[in-house]
Ligand SMILES: NC(=O)c1ccc[n+]([C@@H]2O[C@H](COP(=O)([O-])OP(=O)(O)OC[C@H]3O[C@@H](n4cnc5c(N)ncnc54)[C@H](O)[C@@H]3O)[C@@H](O)[C@H]2O)c1
């Protein structure tokens with residue numbers, strides 16, 4: 001891939017390749033934009049088909065975090081780390097400590113947390129080498145696993161999208177089709193079940209399906225059938241790119257609202273949902289609960305304060321739909337506009353000269 005051409009196209013700041021022969025660490029830290037503050041984004045561990053694929057993923061995910069953090073109203077930029085490796089086989093203390101040392105070397109320009117393939121335990125190891133890590137164990141005064149909080153935010157965002165689609169935000173009696181019932185969606189199903197929604201679930205992991213059937217009376221379908229079921233809401237909580245040419249025509253729902261990152265395969269699929277009359281809750285707005293929660297650690301973690309902030313996802317989602325209506329654009333574009341407008345406004349505000357405690361001569 002033409003890295004500098006790509007970085008130029010989307011105005012990236014920094015891409016760091018980290019290597020440690022002894023532990024086998026091969027990692028990419030990408031910082032997209034720090035206009036709003038230090039770049040915060042998780043560490044993904046995945047078996048990539050090629051080094052190019054890993055670099056591309058780091059670039060794409062870091063930019064996604066810029067938008068997610070900006071839209072959530074956080075004073076944080078966007079970044080992400082990708083570790084090339086199998087999370088089931090290749091993890092070690094040495095690997096995560098080596099990564100921690102590289103993160104520390106960035107001196108606060110980038111702060112990490114969990115993402116697909118990494119856990120609270122991994123963050124605890126990283127913490128041995130750097131203070132620029134969140135999502136660490138509650139025993140350290142931190143917020144712990146972000147998934148239940150992400151789920152709560154998705155639940156709130158789903159209610160907001162339902163208000164627009166059905167004129168009422170109650171999910172009682174609504175049929176929700178959930179794709180993937182892992183860490184986030186299991187907790188999401190708890191909220192939906194408590195409110196009286198009817199659940200249809202699928203997962204490639206049978207134990208996860210069985211748990212949802214037993215605990216929430218969910219109906220189970222095979223992974224390839226989830227797009228065809230009769231439902232009010234489709235909730236993608238597994239993979240990206242699942243809203244595409246092939247799936248859109250199969251969907252029967254009025255709302256798409258789920259936790260997965262990068263749900264639209266291409267931007268045109270956001271337009272296609274709109275044309276089909278389906279209300280799309282933009283992924284990075286609805287799934288910001290996790291990052292809102294870990295970001296609170298930077299102030300000294302307070303669960304109540306974090307949860308209050310996660311509740312704002314409801315109003316934030318309504319704001320996105322208002323912008324979409326006002327400007328006659330699909331909701332995914334409205335979310336981008338909201339994030340970009342905030343970054344542009346803060347870029348101007350933050351360009352005002354400030355001595356900030358240092359000698360004025362150091363600013364020459
Ligand atoms: N964990 C968080 O706090 C958080 C925050 C923001 C976004 N997200 C996103 O939400 C999604 C879910 O995250 P998670 O932490 O619950 O991950 P997870 O791995 O715990 O859950 C994903 C589930 O999807 C299942 N799955 C995978 N492929 C599938 C397929 N083809 N069909 C059906 N099911 C399939 C897996 O077996 C698993 O149970 C991911 O896309 C993640 O990037 C998570």
Ligand SMILES: CC(C)C[C@H](N)C(=O)O
Nearest residue numbers: 042113114115146290291
């Ligand atoms: C900082 C993390 C909790 C972020 C999370 N992995 C996400 O994609 O939003």
